[in-house]
Amino acid sequence: MGKRFGAFQALDDVSISVPAGSFHALLGENGAGKSTLVKCLMGFYQPDAGEILLDGKQVSIATPREARALAIGMVYQHFTLVPSLTGAENLVMARADVPLVVDWARETKALDAFLDRMPFRVPLDVPLSSLAAGQKQKLEILKQLYLNQRFLILDEPTSVLTPDEASEILGLLRGMTDRGELTVLMITHKFREVTEFCDSVTVLRRGRKVGSGSVAELSTDAMAKMMIGETKVPARAARVDHGATPVAVDLIALYGDGDDGLPAVQELDLKVHEGEILGLAGVSGNGQVELLEILAGQRPLADGRIFVKGKPYTPKRAEMDVMKVFSLPEEPLKNATAPRMSVAENLAFRGFDKAPLAKARWFLSGKEIRAQAESLIARYNIRTRSPETPIEALSGGNVQRAVLAREISGDVAVLVVANPCFGLDFASVADIRGQLMALRNKGTAILLISEDLDEILELSDRIAVMSDGHITYLAPAAEADRTAIGHAMAGH
Numbered sequence: 001m002g003k004r005f006g007a008f009q010a011l012d013d014v015s016i017s018v019p020a021g022s023f024h025a026l027l028g029e030n031g032a033g034k035s036t037l038v039k040c041l042m043g044f045y046q047p048d049a050g051e052i053l054l055d056g057k058q059v060s061i062a063t064p065r066e067a068r069a070l071a072i073g074m075v076y077q078h079f080t081l082v083p084s085l086t087g088a089e090n091l092v093m094a095r096a097d098v099p100l101v102v103d104w105a106r107e108t109k110a111l112d113a114f115l116d117r118m119p120f121r122v123p124l125d126v127p128l129s130s131l132a133a134g135q136k137q138k139l140e141i142l143k144q145l146y147l148n149q150r151f152l153i154l155d156e157p158t159s160v161l162t163p164d165e166a167s168e169i170l171g172l173l174r175g176m177t178d179r180g181e182l183t184v185l186m187i188t189h190k191f192r193e194v195t196e197f198c199d200s201v202t203v204l205r206r207g208r209k210v211g212s213g214s215v216a217e218l219s220t221d222a223m224a225k226m227m228i229g230e231t232k233v234p235a236r237a238a239r240v241d242h243g244a245t246p247v248a249v250d251l252i253a254l255y256g257d258g259d260d261g262l263p264a265v266q267e268l269d270l271k272v273h274e275g276e277i278l279g280l281a282g283v284s285g286n287g288q289v290e291l292l293e294i295l296a297g298q299r300p301l302a303d304g305r306i307f308v309k310g311k312p313y314t315p316k317r318a319e320m321d322v323m324k325v326f327s328l329p330e331e332p333l334k335n336a337t338a339p340r341m342s343v344a345e346n347l348a349f350r351g352f353d354k355a356p357l358a359k360a361r362w363f364l365s366g367k368e369i370r371a372q373a374e375s376l377i378a379r380y381n382i383r384t385r386s387p388e389t390p391i392e393a394l395s396g397g398n399v400q401r402a403v404l405a406r407e408i409s410g411d412v413a414v415l416v417v418a419n420p421c422f423g424l425d426f427a428s429v430a431d432i433r434g435q436l437m438a439l440r441n442k443g444t445a446i447l448l449i450s451e452d453l454d455e456i457l458e459l460s461d462r463i464a465v466m467s468d469g470h471i472t473y474l475a476p477a478a479e480a481d482r483t484a485i486g487h488a489m490a491g492h
């Protein structure tokens with residue numbers, strides 16, 4: 001298969017073969033071409049070279065609808081089901097032949113019979129929004145099985161799950177492939193998932209296939225080497241001991257509402273000191289997103305007070321600018337970029353109205369904006385064809401890197417980040433975590449919101465847990481206890 005975007009060869013003569021009933025991993029660094037490959041298989045893109053053989057027969061897949069008719073389905077990193085509908089409604093509505101008037105009594109019976117044949121169950125009678133992340137992801141998979149998809153493409157399916165949930169779901173899928181009920185092609189950045197659940201692996205680098213083989217015969221090191229070639233993983237800056245430092249951010253009795261109008265952040269108190277990483281753990285959906293949005297000025301504060309370096313702080317652009325408060329939200333393409341604007345323009349959002357990017361505060365200097373972009377692209381290793389490329393054309397990991405570059409490249413007093421390494425390959429994870437540590441060492445106060453407990457344990461000076469909108473646990477990292485954190489996360 002080959003695929004070009006303009007002059008850029010995103011996939012170059014890549015062949016991959018997935019035997020029926022096997023579990024195949026697709027590995028590669030950010031921008032390697034993994035999504036492009038599966039989008040060609042799903043009919044989102046048309047490959048411009050190569051062919052697809054299904055059960056030995058050549059097929060053409062012009063649209064996702066045609067992929068679906070061939071029993072090829074895909075599960076994404078983020079949830080795609082409708083939160084306000086129940087599981088049953090989501091499943092039935094996803095069908096191509098959904099009738100004008102649904103006979104719910106009949107459908108419920110049919111769904112029950114369907115669930116009886118499945119290796120796992122999910123409550124289908126409650127709105128999706130009331131299910132935990134693991135349950136939602138199971139339902140995404142059940143939906144594909146309900147639609148009779150027998151070749152499942154999973155794009156980093158465990159990013160939003162806890163390690164236990166991830167193991168459970170991959171274990172169940174592995175059981176189905178072992179019984180020959182399913183064939184799986186999974187994009188992942190986690191070597192553990194490859195070694196524990198997959199039979200074979202293909203590795204892409206810069207659009208080309210650089211290796212493949214049976215998992216049993218490949219070491220993690222060999223796979224890592226194939227992914228990044230001779231590139232060196234940067235060594236992490238050591239944690240500098242600052243001793244006691246002043247409070248940089250003081251959050252006092254914060255309240256904020258969620259999208260449903262119900263309180264999402266409730267009586268939240270938290271301090272982050274200069275030169276400290278405060279790790280905020282929690283199961284997703286406990287108010288972390290809303291807290292970040294309040295601090296980033298994207299959601300109104302219902303009540304409470306925020307101080308930055310002792311001064312009252314209102315999260316508006318002008319104050320962020322003066323007090324040097326920066327943030328990286330989840331899903332940065334959606335929440336922190338203008339997708340169709342160029343990489344250079346997106347990188348200029350923080351400073352476009354100031355010298356040197358603007359002259360006399362009114363006239364933007366295209367030359368300066370481009371020069372700044374070129375320097376950030378080089379420094380943060382953002383893989384883009386040019387600074388003028390729309391940011392939505394970058395791979396997921398590179399969008400993440402671009403937004404981080406914009407937020408952390410200047411003088412940063414306070415940084416609020418949510419899942420900064422989401423979807424990044426292992427070398428980029430090391431790089432970004434190193435950058436966060438270096439910022440902390442320079443004195444930045446970092447509030448690190450993450451669903452990855454290992455990330456929190458690795459980076460934080462102190463660890464807090466957020467549950468049901470407020471802080472339920474707080475301890476210095478050296479004294480933090482995994483079990484106690486787990487209990488606090490579960491709301492005990």
Ligand SMILES: Nc1ncnc2c1ncn2[C@@H]1O[C@H](COP(=O)(O)OP(=O)(O)OP(=O)(O)O)[C@@H](O)[C@H]1O
Pocket residue numbers: 005008010028029030031032033034035036037383384385393394395396397398423425
């Ligand atoms: N629609 C598009 N237009 C232009 N270029 C694109 C488009 N989609 C992808 N690309 C480019 O193709 C390359 C491969 O991107 P792809 O999304 O396939 O990478 P990936 O391996 O899935 O990365 P990640 O792990 O970050 O998701 C990237 O350099 C990207 O910028």
